[in-house]
Amino acid sequence: MTRVTGSFATLGLGLVHTFQGTDTAVRRICNGRGWPPLDPKARLCHNRPVANERPVLGIDFGTTNTAAAWCDAQGKIHLVPVGEKSYTLPSVVWFGPGEKVLVGALAREQLLDDPHRTVVAPKRFIGRRFKSEFVTRNKDRYPYEIIEDEQGLCAAAIEGSPVSFTDVAFHVIRRILELANATAGFEFEDAVLTVPAHFSYGQRRGVRTAAEMAGLEVRAMVNEPTAAALYYAKHKDAGGRVLVFDLGGGTFDATLLDVSRRVATVLSTGGDPYLGGRDFDSTIVTHLLNVVTFEQGRKLDPSKVVMQRLLFAAEAAKIRLTKEEVAHIKVPLVASDGTGFVDLEYDLTRAELEEISEGLIARAVGIVGDVLAAAGCSDLDVGEVIFVGGQTRMPAIRDRLTRRFKHDPKKHVHPELGVAIGAAILGRTLNLPRGPALVDVVPMPIGVMAPTLGTKEVIGRNAVVPSTHTVTIETRPPDGQPMNLAVYEAADAAAVERELLGMLTVPADWMAAHAGDLTLEMRIGFDFDLTCAIVSPHGSKQLPLQPV
Ligand SMILES: Nc1ncnc2c1ncn2[C@@H]1O[C@H](COP(=O)(O)OP(=O)(O)OP(=O)(O)O)[C@@H](O)[C@H]1O
Ligand SMILES: [Mg+2]
Incomplete structure (x- = not known):
């Protein structure tokens, strides 16, 4: 599946980097105008106050490998060592008899002896519905069996019982956290997580829940190419359009950014969740x-x-x-x-x-064309190409893009570690007095559906995060009945197939006590979490998003 999300300079993913020796301070800016204005009526705008100077762990949970890094108070970057001369933890978990679990290289070894209990590439299935076209098409390609869990999500079958991919991700994230704690000599409590730019809300939620299960507070989620660009911008003074070509173990993202005077703005992004x-x-x-x-x-x-x-x-x-x-x-x-x-x-x-491999390379190159077209750019507009992801080490891929864009690949960004370092840089800025650095974008529209209401888009594609959005609810259900709203996400506003994210219920007694116009407020946070409230002229009520 190919999807192009985002376009146009107005997206405003802006960052400003100011350099103080080795320290990088990144201050928030949106197209040079500060944060996008929030709805003045918004009641959900609660950015977590900066509590202290606790270092934030940047975690790149990858299809093949997971890496982590953090920035200390002096701005120095520390990578988390996983083994001798290695900074990557294989994203593989072996579930042995009883409670026995192995993670990383030891689990990977079990692929030969005990493939049915060894879960590889959990990122490909996390947060996905079992009955989705993606899972139907790909579930038989793995050594372990994939089944449906009670929530309708896909899960790995270990001795016939479902183990959710969020649980698998939890083991990987907990292991990298243990290694980070041991290296740092203190315990991390906060994290910035990276995900592919095209990841859906459900997939993001799966990764975030896994980190929370490991005891981390997720301060932000950032798109992987954007994190790599943050790292790149640290080395970069001059301006220009930059293409991040991110081909890892399991996913592909192409992102076009504008980096000028240390301000990076995402212009367009697209990807393929099954190309790596x-x-x-x-x-x-x-x-x-x-x-x-x-x-x-x-x-x-x-x-x-x-x-x-x-x-x-x-x-x-x-x-x-x-x-x-x-x-x-x-x-x-x-x-x-x-x-x-x-x-x-x-x-x-x-x-x-x-x-x-020509067919695979052509698919990635085709997406690059779509991303440029969505931003109204031609090849000549691309000033530099940054390669991210281990698969971009393949000479044919580098040659193809170098010939096409007539630029040598930039070596500033380490293919396998650049994303984790970018997350660490963002993590540090969350603790700076000027506040967080980065506004990312929502890859797909989010809306509500109800029988009396039809379908209403609330948060548009490419809306920046964090931000608050409102829609007016014109019709109410008959008196004495609660109002049930289904919250959905769709590849585009007109999509027939929509992913159900959860239900919001406005109790009947609240509706009876609140005459007049009703407004639904929906806020998407830095961590891509949704908070919702219903507002009348007489008051408001927070609505928890109930799982379906
Ligand atoms: N020299 C090389 N040539 C070609 N491919 C390579 C090379 N070195 C590593 N790779 C491939 O890179 C992939 C792993 O890259 P990386 O660690 O960036 O992926 P990941 O972060 O786990 O995946 P993703 O970002 O897609 O979730 C593996 O498929 C590996 O085979
Ligand atoms: Mg990766």
Whole structure:
């Protein structure tokens, strides 16, 4: 699925960076005019006061790897070490018998011995409805089974019981938090989380809940390319249009920003939730299966364990081909030639890899075109290209974009760690007296539905966060009945398929006591949380969003 969200300079994702030695202070600004004005009647505008100087942990929960960083009081950035010379924690969780759980590299090892209990790529399924087209299409591609939980969301089946992907994410986030606490020598209480720009409200809620379960207060959620741009802007003085090309393990985002005099404004963003390094690995495996079956005339046992061994070998070869022209692939005892099991051996060349991955690269490049078009820009308007995500290390991807935009890729932003560092920079600004740095945008419209009301959009696509929005409720249900409003999110205002986020209920007795016009207020916070209230000329009432 491809989606382009956002466009036009009026989106106003503005940041100003002022440098004091190594320290970066980022002050809020929206197109140079300060925050977007909030509705003067808004009763939901409660930004959490800055309580103290507690460092905020920036966490990049990735499809393949999770990384974290924080900025100390002097503005120095600290990365959280995960192992010797490593700053990335594999986003893999193994659920053993009893309460036993392994996270990270140890869990990843279990993929071969115990694939049914080993959950990889939880980010691809977090916060998604089981009956969605996405889950139906992709649920059988993983070593573990995916089933429906009581809330209608998809969950991993461990010994037949559902384990929500939020729980899986919780284990990953708790582990990186433990490592961060051990490194820092104090306990983090606050976090900034990053998510793909195209993530829906439900997916964002899933990641936020996982961090809250780990005991963190989520101070903000920021789109991954925007976080990378924050990090980039720290190194950048001159102005220009910057394209962030973010191809990680499981997701792709393209974002066009304007960085001028250290003010960065998001112009347009788009992405594909099912395009990442893992898809390149699967393409190599499909190629190997074809070669072995049709060219070598051998049979392959397609069990989940064999598939996993092939995927590991494919990924290792893909990474080797960044530097080498040929990678020798050898997977012992997975094919049969009539006399018994034999090794699979194959020399994969870089040219061959580029040929078989052309379709995936073309998809990403196509989205870049959509994003530029949505902002009314041409290739010539792009001053620089920033590569984020491990898969952008592939030479064919860099060459393609370098040729197209005629710029050498900028090396300021570390492909795998830049997003976590950007989150850490934002986290520090939340504690500065001038207040938070960044306004992000809502990727999809949010509205309400009721039988008497029809459908009403409340928060438009690309609305900045935090902000408060209101709609007038013109019709009431018959006397003595509560008013039930379904809150939905849709890919666009006219979308037929809408994601139900929850229900709001205005009690009948409150309605009876409040004559006159009713207004619904909806505030989307820095952490992408929704708070809602109903307002009459005589008073207001906060409405909790009840899960469906
Ligand atoms: N040298 C390389 N060449 C090609 N791909 C690489 C290379 N090094 C790492 N990768 C791929 O990068 C991916 C991991 O990148 P990264 O850690 O940025 O992803 P992630 O943050 O977990 O995913 P996402 O941001 O999509 O949620 C893996 O698919 C890995 O195979
Ligand atoms: Mg990533």
